[in-house]
Amino acid sequence: MGLAEYNKKRDFKKTPEPRGKAKAASGRSFVVQKHAARQLHYDFRMELEGVLTSCAIPKAPSLDPKNKRLAMETEDNPVEYGPFEGIIPKGEYGGGTVLLWDRGTWTPVEDAKKGYRAGRLKFLLDGEKLRGLFTLVKTKGRDTRDRSWLLFKDRDDFAKTAKKTIVESRPESVATGRSIEEIAASKDRV
Numbered sequence: 134m135g136l137a138e139y140n141k142k143r144d145f146k147k148t149p150e151p152r153g154k155a156k157a158a159s160g161r162s163f164v165v166q167k168h169a170a171r172q173l174h175y176d177f178r179m180e181l182e183g184v185l186t187s188c189a190i191p192k193a194p195s196l197d198p199k200n201k202r203l204a205m206e207t208e209d210n211p212v213e214y215g216p217f218e219g220i221i222p223k224g225e226y227g228g229g230t231v232l233l234w235d236r237g238t239w240t241p242v243e244d245a246k247k248g249y250r251a252g253r254l255k256f257l258l259d260g261e262k263l264r265g266l267f268t269l270v271k272t273k274g275r276d277t278r279d280r281s282w283l284l285f286k287d288r289d290d291f292a293k294t295a296k297k298t299i300v301e302s303r304p305e306s307v308a309t310g311r312s313i314e315e316i317a318a319s320k321d322r323v
């Protein structure tokens with residue numbers, strides 16, 4: 134883990150994304166950023182060991198325990214990336230619109246470092262939209278460099294099986310209340 138890959142992929146003269154350093158002390162923030170890049174996905178980021186460990190979820194997180202979502206591990210991001218919402222210029226890495234879809238804190242149910250390295254992590258989310266017990270589990274590929282995980286909701290009082298998913302009923306930014314179209318049409322960089 135570390136931010137070398139994050140920094141290498143970005144030209145900070147061109148993108149409004151923050152340059153960041155790994156932090157010595159680790160908090161327990163998490164964010165989900167809806168990212169309308171070449172392919173729409175949701176970036177699920179959890180603060181662990183001073184950085185935001187990150188996964189791209191093509192089909193969005195779900196509160197329905199039967200929806201096991203593919204979550205592709207991507208490069209760690211700086212903790213400063215958490216509040217980011219805005220437009221990454223076309224042609225830059227991840228070019229497209231970013232909406233801060235959820236934010237909050239997470240609490241590991243078991244040892245987080247060990248769990249992450251072993252490829253199985255159970256945790257409680259206390260976000261504005263995602264709440265309750267979740268599991269991230271690495272899919273077992275023969276390739277040890279395999280970076281795919283599954284994210285799913287465990288059964289508890291926060292699980293929801295409604296037809297309308299949480300991303301459909303609550304599509305707005307938790308920071309600004311805007312839709313992704315409104316952010317894309319704006320010139321500001323929140």
Ligand code: MN
Pocket residue numbers: 168170174176189227
């Ligand atoms: Mn992304």
